[in-house]
Amino acid sequence: MPQDTEHREQTGQRTRRARARRRAVGFLAADTTAWVGGFVAAVWTRFEFQLAPSQVGRAAAVGMAAAVMHVAVAALRRIHSGRHPLGSLQEVQGIAGTAIMTGAIVLLALLPSSDRPVPASTPLVGGALALLFMLGARFVYRHRRDLALRPDVRSSTPVLLFGMGDAGQGLLRALLSDPRGRYLPVGALDDDPDKRNLRIGGVRVLGGRHDVAESVRHTGAGTVIFSVANADAALIRQIREATLQAGAAFKVLPPVRDLVDHRITVTDVRDVQISDLLGRRQVVGDLPMSTSSLTGRRILVTGAGGSIGSELCRQVMKADPGELMMLDRDESALHSLQMSLSGRALLDGPELILADLRDDEGIRRIIRERRPEIIFHAAALKHLTLLQRNPGEAVKTNVWGTLSVLDACQDVAKFVNISTDKAADPISVLGYSKRITERLTAHAASRFPGTFLSVRFGNVLSSRGSVVTAFQRQIEDGKALTVTHPDVTRYLMTVQEAVHLVLQAAEIGRDGEALVLDMGEPVRIADLARQMADQASSTVPIVYTGLRPGEKLHEDLLGTGEIDTRPFHPLVSHVTVPALDPMEASGLDPYEEPAKVIEQLEFLCAQPVRSLVQDQRSAPLPR
Secondary structure: OOOHHHHHHHHHHHHHHHHHHHHHHHHHHHHHHHOOOOOOOOHHHHHHOOOHOOOOOOOHHHHHHHHHHHHHHHHHHHHHHOOOOOHHHHHHHHHHHHHHHHHHHHHHHHHOOOOOOOOOOOOHHHHHHHHHHHHHHHHHHHHHHHHHOOOOOOOEEEEEEEEEOOOHHHHHHHHHHOOOEEEEEEEEEEEOOHHOEEEEEEEEEOOOHHHHHHHHHHHOEEEEEEOOOOOOOOHHHHHHHHHOOOOOEEEOOHHHOOOOOOEEEEEEEEEHHHHHOOOOOOOOHHHHOOOHHOOOEEEEEEEEHHHHHHHHHHHHHHOOEEEEEEEEEOOOHHHHHHHHHOOOOOOOOOEEOOOOOOOOHHHHHHHHHHOOOOEOOOOOOOOHHHHHHHHHHHHHHHHHHHHHHHHHOOOEEEEEEEEEEEEEEOOOOHHHHHHHHOOOOOOOOHHHEEEEEEEOOOOOOOOOHHHHHHHHHHHOOOOOOEEOOOOOEEEEEEEEOOHHHHHHHHHHHOOOOOEOOOOOOOOEHHHHHHHHHHHOOOOOOEEEEEOOOOOOOOOOOOOOOOOOOOOOOEEEEEEEEEOOOOHHOOOOOOOOOOHHHHHHHHHHHOOOOOOOOOOOOHHHOOO
C-alpha cells in the first residue's frame, strides 16, 4: 500500500511537471509570435500597408531577434527578483518591464546604423503591439483558468452575497476559486450607492437591503450569505427576515474578530447564531490580547470539562505552555475535552486529572506533586435555583473546594478565580458562595508571594445550562419558552469573551482585586426569547413564570461601595475585594437546615475584615 501511494504521488508530480512545461512552451510560442507579429505590423503600418516580401522578411527577422532578447532579459530579471505565477498581476508588471527594456535595447541597436533593416520607430510601435498581444494571451489564460476554478453549476447552490466590503469581496473570491465548493455566487447586494452595478469577479451588485426579495427571484438564489463583518444586529435581523420571506436560506460570515488570524474561506460561512441577533456590543476584539506570560509555564485549569474551562484550555494551548493540566471530576467531560483538543480521546495522558474539589487531601497532593505555576480556577456549582434549595452543596464545592485549592498554592505564581456578576451585592446562594471565594482569594493574596485575583462576568451564551441552551431545548421539544419576568435583564457574554477576560486578568490583574468587563447594556431575556421563537420552524409561545428565590430582576456588575477604577484599559474595571479569614469559612456547617446555611453564607459575605494576628495559620508571609 505505501508503494502504491508513493507511485501515485510520483505520477502526479510528473503530470504536474509535464503540464507546467507545456504551459511554458505555449507562452514562449505566444511571446515569440507577439514580437514577430508586432514588428511586422509596425512596419506594415509605417509603409501604409504596402510591403515588399523582403521588407516583411527583415521585419520578421528583427522581431525574432527581439523575441530572443526578451527571453534573455526575462531570464536576467528572474535571477535578480524571481519569477511570478503565470497570469498574475505581478507577472503582468514583470512582462511590461521586460518588454520596455527589450524595445529600448533594439532601438539603441538600430539608431547608430544608417542602413536599418526596419524603421527606427519599429521597436517602439512593435514593442507596444507585442506587449498588448502578450498581455492578451495571459488574459485569455487567466480567464479560462478562473472559469475552471468556479463551482460546478450542477452541484452547487446559487447564492447572493449581502455586503461587498473587504470581508464580502474576500468571501466572493474564495467562493469563485473553489471548484468543489457548494456555493456559486450569482449576484451581490450592498447599501453603498457607489457599488451599484459594480462587477467583481464577474458578479454584479444588484441593489441594496430593500432589493433582497427581487434579487432572489431574479437570480434564482437558494441562499443569501450575510457578509458584512461588523454589522449591527438590527441589519442582520432585517436581511434575515427578507431572505426567509423570499424563500431562501440565510447564512452569515462571522464577525471580523473571528477572522483576523486567517484568510476568509468558504468554511467560515455558518448558520446565524443567537449572538448575531441580540444587538449587544461585543467588546472582546477591543481588548489587547497577549498570552506570552503563559508560554512555557506549567498551567492547571480546574473545572476543565465545563464550558469556560474547556474553552480556556483551547486558548491556553495556543500559547504553547510548558504543560497544561486539566482537572475535572466528570470523566465524560474530560473525554470530550481531549477529543476536541487532539482529535483523540484515549484518556491515557498525564494532562488529564480526574479529581474532586471536595477531596481536600487529594487536591493538595495533586498541586504539590504537579507544581503548577499558574492556576485558573473554573470549577464550581453554578445553577442558582438548585443551589438555593441545596446550599450545603455550594459550601462543600464552591467555598471549601476553592479553599482547598488556595491552601495548596504557596508556590503558585498566579491564581485566577473565576467568579460571577451575582457576587456583586449577592442575594442568592450562588452569589454568596462566589463572593466568599473572591474574599478568600483576596486573603490568599495577603499570605502568599504570588498574584491572586478574581474575574467577574455575566451569563455565558450557549454554555451548559445557560438560558440559550434551555430555550433551544424547549423549542426542540415543542414546548413553550419559560421566562421569569417580562422585564428581567441579564448581562450576556460569548464564551470567547469570557475566556478572553480571564486571560487578560492573568496579564494585568493585581493582588486581591476582582476584574470586571464592561459588558455594555444588559439584554432583556424576553427579547432573547422572542428572537429564538422567531427562528423556530413553528409557532412557539412564551410563558412568564415569575422570579424564583434568589433571582434579581436586574444584575449588578459592581457591589455597593465598590469603586470603579480602570487603570489599564477603559473596558476593564478593577475593584478591591476585602479579605476573609479562612477560619470563618471553615466554620460553616453544610448539614444545617438550608435556611440556616443561607444565613451563615449571607453573614460571611458582609463580615468585616478581622485581625488575623491571633491566628498563626493565616499570618501573612513576607512579600
